[in-house]
Amino acid sequence: MNDRIRDILAAHGKMAVDPKTVDASADLYEMGLTSHASVNVMLAxxxxxxxxxxxxxLKKATFASVDNLAAVVGRLVEAAA
Known part of the structure; x- marks a missing residue:
């Protein structure tokens, strides 16, 4: 799941760094993710x-790291199953 999330961040996050190379707990906003880009990431x-x-x-903390995104998406996927 983390790889798929990183692929989406790379395609839609418009970050200054490659999200495939950052630590899963790194602050994505410090890496260049904007609130506008986070909406595109959410939709993707x-x-x-x-x-x-x-x-x-739908809060900043959800999109702050790959770990946070994986936790929320994982929970949503389980709930949808």
Missing amino acids: LEDEFDVEFPDED
């Missing part, structure tokens, strides 16, 4: 994993 994640982010997960 929803398409990729066939989930929908609920309002309570």
Whole structure:
């Protein structure tokens, strides 16, 4: 799942660094992720994993790291199964 999330970040995150090379706990906002780009990442994640982010997960902390994204997406995938 982390690799798929990193692929989406690379395609939609418009970050200054390659998200495939950063530590999974690194702050993605410090790496150049913007709030606008995080919306594009969210939409791509929803398409990729066939989930929908609920309002309570639409916060900066959700998109702050690969680990955070994996935790939220993993929970959403399990709930959808």
